[in-house]
Amino acid sequence: MTKLDAVNARMLNLLQEDGRMSNAKLAEHLSMSETPCWRRLKRLEESGIIEGYQVRLSRRKIGLGVMAFVQLRCSEHDAVATAEFQRIIETSPNILACHNTTGADDFLVIAVARDLDDYSAFVESTLRRLPGVTSIRSNLSLREMKSSSRLPIMHGET
Template sequence: MPDIDAVNAEILTLLQEDGRMTNAKLSEHLGMSETPCWRRLKRLEESGIIEGYQANLSRRKLGLGVMAFVQLRCSEHDQAATAEFQRIVETTPNILACHNTTGADDFLLIVVARDLDDYSGFVDSTLRRLPGVTSIRSNLSLKEMKASSKLPVSAASMK
């Protein structure tokens, strides 16, 4: 695992801002030559700190106007039910995230849909059919005040 020193922290911060930044531009921002910059970047990728690169899309411009936070409670927790639940969640594109949580509910999902009718259909066709689900509670987002996948990176916070 590479050390997250100030230079590596800056590389991670810059790439979170612009994942398409070239090595030449990255090294220019850092004030270092391209070869050591490239080596650092490769170490960050190979260690798994950088998991991949992707484009950030506008869900609204893609027609996905509804975002729901869904709390699920399950009665079955055996290995087969859990594996089937996980398989369905992982292969359902409308489910952006799923977390196994503490508290009264077992899972928290983030789900997107075109509109309320589409979301209602998704609840009936997918969520109600998940193995062992005994309770579904949805909270619809009225206004997205912040959405980010950027992690706070600093050399000091990584020690």
């Protein structure tokens, strides 16, 4: 765990608001010169706190109208089945996230599709082919109330 000072915490919050912010604008917001600002940014990148930069897209506007939260239960947990399961999950473009969870089910998958027919095809072609899966339960999102990838950053912690 890396401790963040107030400047780094503010820098991270600013970059979460606008990942395209130039170093000059970032330095201005932080009331510092550009070179020290750039050095701090590079240290945050090199330490792995900043993992990368990406554009946030409107899934609906690009034709992905269905979002599903899928609970998977597995009967196989050996190394071979787990490796194949992970390979399929990581290479499926419909899967946004997958978490190994506690409780009755083993995994929670967040998936997207164009429509219900596309989602049905995804379940048949991808989820039903996952090794060891004994149960698939889908919950479809009716209304997205909040969607964010911003993390709460306070200085003194990460």
